[in-house]
Amino acid sequence: MGLLGVTLAAFLLPRDESSIQKRPLDVVGFAIIAPALSCILYGLEQATHHKGGWVLLAGSILLGVFIWHAIRMGSASLIDMQLFRNRIFSAAAATQFCANGLTFSRQFLVPLYLITGCALSASTVGWMMAAMGFGMMCSFPMLGFLTERFGCRAVSAGGSFLALLGMCPFLWMIHGQVSLPAAVVCLFVTGAGQGTINIPSISAAYASVSRDRLAVANTAINIVQRLGGPLAVTIMAIVMSLSGTHASAFGPRTFMIAFLLLIGLNLLVLGAASRLPVLIHQQTGPKTQSLQE
16 A cells, blocks of 8 residues: 555656755754653653653653754754744644544553453454444545535534544443444444544644745644654553552453543543634635635
């Protein structure tokens, strides 16, 4: 599939050599941010140990140094922090950060709950999780129509609300008995909602910056996306570890706090998506894109 994608891109995408702008690599920023993120993730994982606290503190200090360095370097930094002064771009970046964290933490928590908490086989859970992917596949073809009809804010926020509704019944199943048909329907609804969150928000992010800054905007959005998933999964794993330690028996109810945390993260996605602009208009003049807030 990767080879097919590269081949199609080479033949179908328009040539853009004239718009390429060479930028030197921010070696100092890269040398700071890489160990900073590693220390933060490792420190969170080992937060209950004495060593983990010091590693987390070191990572936080390095992250602060990187932010100071990025602000001082301006557009030449690895991440152009001036982009986040744009309210629409910062809202879109927050949506991407939380949405990726929500996706990865859900894919971590739900199979773990179904396998260890409900004693289902891995193959059965795999087929059940496919419903979430099928839901996303069903929502993707409708994104263009929905965005043109209702706007990117409504589509992205509505999708996060739909994903939230799909997760709420799991709180009931944790206290009762898991229903496989109900779980499959919930996962399908969750996938359909999740599929409508990212594309409208990232479109709003790119539309909010000038054409000559699209490259640095893409870099910033990609880094934000890659941070959301590992950070959320790490926190979710810590919560599950602590819940299992304090529980007398490992069962479905052990997952209650983790699912509440997942729903809380879903509410953050909903709040961030609600700050997106209503519409993105494509125009043919010198100003190719405009936003209606």
